[in-house]
Amino acid sequence: MGVIERKQREKAYRETSILEAAKKVFLTKGLIAATIDDIAAEAELGKGTLYRHYRSKEDIMLAISERATSELYALFAKAAEVDDSGLEKLLRMTREYYAFVMENPAYFGFIAFFESPLPTTNAGVVYETTNAIFELFQTVLQQGMSDGSMRTDFKANLMANTLWASCNGMMQFIVSKGVHLAEQRQIDSGELFETFLASMRNGLHNPERQVK
Known part of the structure; x- marks a missing residue:
């Protein structure tokens, strides 16, 4: 596997993990009350890392x-x-x-x-x-x-x-x-x-x- 392909797979995996974490947060807290901090915590990521994939809660939604x-x-x-x-x-x-x-x-x-x-x-x-x-x-x-x-x-x-x-x-x-x-x-x-x-x-x- 080349470097570019490996990075693309890692990016896709990370984004899927973020979305799965976000689904759990939105289901328990609701679409309005849930925050980026909640999603980052559930995904076990820093907000900076999360923002490299999604610019806002609306983008995740x-x-x-x-x-x-x-x-x-x-x-x-x-x-x-x-x-x-x-x-x-x-x-x-x-x-x-x-x-x-x-x-x-x-x-x-x-x-x-x-x-x-x-x-x-x-x-x-x-x-x-x-x-x-x-x-x-x-x-x-x-x-x-x-x-x-x-x-x-x-x-x-x-x-x-x-x-x-x-x-x-x-x-x-x-x-x-x-x-x-x-x-x-x-x-x-x-x-x-x-x-x-x-x-x-x-x-x-x-x-x-x-x-x-």
């Missing part, structure tokens, strides 16, 4: 958000490739979203946070990926309307926006209220999600066609 949205898009794209009706693809994508959020609760905070523009951060990659996710939702909806698995009495672009907003709202509710739901309302997050998914299926499926 952006890097994590880029990874989160990219991973989520890859899951959606894989789910959409399966040979099935548009409705089943859409439900599968929603299941993937839930599994992703349950496995990576810290990631969801960044996806939600970067839905709004930050004046100090260039979030172009995040917005581009989020738009690609929305377009994928719309494409699958249009397929479902064409193959007869979904109703055709709505506009695909309007329903795609409605579904994306609904999915984000449900994930936000589960992530922020999960413990409260279990302890005070005796509601299991998994059952809540299945109820949400069933309502999606019932609202979207074409009643003239038998659905699995």
